[in-house]
Amino acid sequence: MKKLTKKQLPLYAFAGFGPSFLGLILGTYLINALDTSGFGIGVEYWTYSNKILVVTAVFSIMVFIAKIMDGIMDVPLAAWTDTLKTKWGKRRPAILVGFVPMVLSYVLFCFPPSNDEFSMQNTIYLGVLLTVFFTAYTLTFVTYYGTYSEITESSEDRINLSNWKAFFDTIHYSIGYAVIPLIVGAKINIRIIGLSALPLMLTMLIAIVMIKEKSSLPEDVAKTKQKTERTSDSAPEEEDVGFLESIKLTTKNKGFMIWLSVMAAFFFGLQLFLVGQSVLASGAMGFEGWQIAVLNTSAFAPVPITLLIYRKVMKKKGFRFAFQTALFAFALAMISFAIAYVEWIPSVWIRLVIGITGGTIGSYGIGAFFSAPYTIPSQMAADELAATGKSHPSMYFAMQGLFTAVVAAISTSLIWLNIRNISRPSEEFFGVHLIPYIVAASCLVAIILAFFLPKSFSQLGRAEKVKLNE
Numbered sequence: 407m408k409k410l411t412k413k414q415l416p417l418y419a420f421a422g423f424g425p426s427f428l429g430l431i432l433g434t435y436l437i438n439a440l441d442t443s444g445f446g447i448g449v450e451y452w453t454y455s456n457k458i459l460v461v462t463a464v465f466s467i468m469v470f471i472a473k474i475m476d477g478i479m480d481v482p483l484a485a486w487t488d489t490l491k492t493k494w495g496k497r498r499p500a501i502l503v504g505f506v507p508m509v510l511s512y513v514l515f516c517f518p519p520s521n522d523e524f525s526m527q528n529t530i531y532l533g534v535l536l537t538v539f540f541t542a543y544t545l546t547f548v549t550y551y552g553t554y555s556e557i558t559e560s561s562e563d564r565i566n567l568s569n570w571k572a573f574f575d576t577i578h579y580s581i582g583y584a585v586i587p588l589i590v591g592a593k594i595n596i597r598i599i600g601l602s603a604l605p606l607m608l609t610m611l612i613a614i615v616m617i618k619e620k621s622s623l624p625e626d627v628a629k630t631k632q633k634t635e636r637t638s639d640s641a642p643e644e645e646d647v648g649f650l651e652s653i654k655l656t657t658k659n660k661g662f663m664i665w666l667s668v669m670a671a672f673f674f675g676l677q678l679f680l681v682g683q684s685v686l687a688s689g690a691m692g693f694e695g696w697q698i699a700v701l702n703t704s705a706f707a708p709v710p711i712t713l714l715i716y717r718k719v720m721k722k723k724g725f726r727f728a729f730q731t732a733l734f735a736f737a738l739a740m741i742s743f744a745i746a747y748v749e750w751i752p753s754v755w756i757r758l759v760i761g762i763t764g765g766t767i768g769s770y771g772i773g774a775f776f777s778a779p780y781t782i783p784s785q786m787a788a789d790e791l792a793a794t795g796k797s798h799p800s801m802y803f804a805m806q807g808l809f810t811a812v813v814a815a816i817s818t819s820l821i822w823l824n825i826r827n828i829s830r831p832s833e834e835f836f837g838v839h840l841i842p843y844i845v846a847a848s849c850l851v852a853i854i855l856a857f858f859l860p861k862s863f864s865q866l867g868r869a870e871k872v873k874l875n876e
Contacts (some may be wrong), residue, residue, distance in 0.1 A: 407497070407556040412563065417572035421613035422550055424606030425505075428512055429543055429876070431600045433818070434582065436515060437469065439596050440532065444685040444826040444838050447694050451590045452684065454597050459518055460529040468533025468821035470815045476540035477811025480548055483541075484804030485649040487549040488797065489855035495619030497553050501610065501798070504545030509607050512669070516597050529764035540811075550613055550809060552800030554784035555791065564784045565777075565867060569717065572776030573710060579772070580706035583683060584699045591695020592623055596605035609699050647798040661860040665782055666809045668855045672733055673810045675777060675848030678817040684839050685826060687761075688834040690749030694803070697758055705765035705772060713773035720867035725778075727864065730853050732774030737849035739768025744842035749833055771849075779806060785866065 435452075442449050450456040490496035513536045518528040558564045589599055623767055647655065653696045657663065679686075687698040718730040742764025746757040783806055787799035821844075828837030 407495075407553065407559070410557045410616065412566065413564065414616065415558075415567045416570045417612060418557065419567055421573045421576050421610055422547065423578055424609035425508065425543065426547060427582060427604060427606055428600075430578060430582045430680075431586075431603060432512060432539065433783060435586065435684065436600055437536075438681070439467070439684060440518070440528070441823075444500055444689050444835070445649060446592075446876035447688055448590060451593055451595050452688070454518065454595070455521055457521070457523045459521070459523065459525055460532065461526055462827070465529045465533060465821050466819045467505050468529060469536060469819035469823065470538050472533060472536035473811050473815030473819060475537050476544050477808040477815065479541050480544050480804035480807035480811065481653065481801070482649070483545045484548050484552065485652055485798075485799035487545070487552060488652065488800045489649075491622050491624065493621045494531065495617070496622045497556075497617050497619055498614050499551055499619050500521070500549040501546055501614055504542045504547075505548065505607075505610055507538055508542035508546055509604070511542065512607075513533045513601070513604065515703060516601055523596060524550055534850060539691055544807060546742070548608065548800050548803050550610070551780065551783070551803040551826065552611070552787075553617060554780060555787040555799040556797075558784070558788070559866065561785055561788070561866070564788065565762075565781055566681065568777045568780035568784070569713060571711060571780050575776040576706055576713075576773065577708040580703065580709075581778075583702035585688075587684065587695045587698035588700065589695075591699070591847070604843065647796050647801075652798040652801045653805075655796065655798065656805050657777075660785065662782070662786055662802065662805070662859050664855070665863075668729075668852050669806060669857065670809045671852035671855055672736075672775070674813040674817045675740075675845035676736075677810075677814040678822055678841060678848075681818040681846045682822050682826065682838065686743065686838050686841055690748060690838040690841075691746050691757060691761060692744065692754060693758065697754070700758065701765055703763045704762040704766075705769050708766055708769040709773040709776075712770040713777065716770065716774050716777070717867075722868070724868045725781075725866040726856055726859050726866070729774055729778055730856050732771040733849045733856070734771075735772030735854045736768050736775070738845040739764040739771065740842040740846040742767070744839065744846075747839055748835065749839075757761050779810075780805075781866075816873075847854045 412591075437844045439453045442456060442458055443462070446454050449503055487496055487500040490500055492499050492526050515532060518525070520527050520530055522528075543870055554564060558567055567798045586599060591594060683702075684698070687701060689702075693701060716728055716732060720730060742760050745751075746760040746764070748757065749752060749758050752762075783802035784799065787797075791797050791799075822841075825837045827839075832835045833839070
């Protein structure tokens with residue numbers, strides 16, 4: 407595959423902006439829009455029709471199944487795209503195969519078949535659509551992320567690409583968590599907002615245009631190999647890896663498996679917070695739409711700056727130390743959100759100041775969380791290709807996706823959809839108020855697990871050539 411120049415990396419990173427943003431809207435707002443529980447102010451605009459349109463207990467299981475299926479499908483879909491044989495290559499066709507059903511299932515999710523409360527029809531229909539969306543979304547992104555090690559020349563380029571992707575993630579999260587509450591506060595329904603954002607899906611076409619790959623048909627690959635052998639022997643020829651061998655190579659990588667445990671721990675808390683942040687802010691923290699926007703702006707607006715700080719810390723101390731500091735900052739932010747509880751502090755202004763302070767501290771962690779999941783798998787895949795010639799970069803992202811999908815399924819369905827309904831006679835928002843404590847605890851667990859990462863993780867970012875597979 408043709409390598410991109412440093413100037414092309416920002417545009418390539420931007421390709422994932424639209425689908426990522428729509429995924430945020432679906433996972434954070436549209437799923438919550440089916441149930442009025444836990445909302446305080448503006449519930450008629452935060453929900454489709456100010457009704458509980460699904461059977462919550464059953465729907466939580468459907469969401470769990472959809473996300474588990476998403477994680478399970480990561481692995482075979484990654485193996486499929488890593489070994490796909492077409493005259494157009496293997497990456498562009500795979501992205502298109504995932505792109506179309508992803509868009510269609512998103513649109514259909516905005517239109518439940520029934521407007522009745524506690525509808526089992528809606529529960530099953532929307533649960534199936536979630537499975538389709540998550541699977542298609544996975545194929546699109548596991549392919550796209552798999553190219554990160556193929557289109558870059560060095561670890562520095564991979565870190566830069568990951569940071570640019572994190573930067574654009576920051577923008578779409580800022581819009582998602584700061585601007586959308588303002589729009590809802592202006593009395594515009596969340597369904598209309600979700601549909602209005604649909605054209606942004608087209609940014610993924612940027613990747614299709616920028617990817618320059620040759621035919622992956624066996625006969626064409628053989629011709630290319632013969633030509634390469636006649637002209638240069640400076641690098642090992644790329645070798646496709648079979649499904650079982652790909653899994654074996656990935657799971658035998660000790661450093662990567664420890665990284666997955668770290669990733670699973672913090673991702674559990676992060677997803678729990680992201681999916682419940684609108685309900686937490688509207689209910690337990692007692693904020694209106696513009697106040698939620700200010701709170702979220704304090705968390706996301708500083709991220710471009712905190713990413714630079716995070717990069718400087720990484721250059722001086724390495725990835726492991728920098729990431730642990732990010733986890734600690736996010737845990738502090740969660741504790742501040744827990745303190746800014748409507749049941750404890752009557753003054754909305756004091757609660758808002760506490761929340762803004764915590765959000766600003768947490769912005770350091772947010773930037774790191776956006777960047778690291780792209781950096782580590784792509785670097786490991788590149789190291790393995792350079793050392794052995796074996797090419798299966800999507801599998802690293804797939805294994806990471808499998809782990810994160812399982813913990814996300816547990817946190818955002820089985821825990822979130824049920825804990826939000828817990829209340830006590832004197833505390834209406836008791837269940838929602840538990841969320842920041844759980845998130846902070848997950849960050850502390852991740853900090854402890856990070857100490858077990860290999861020493862090479864302490865060198866990543868400090869030097870140009872670092873092999874994480876050693």
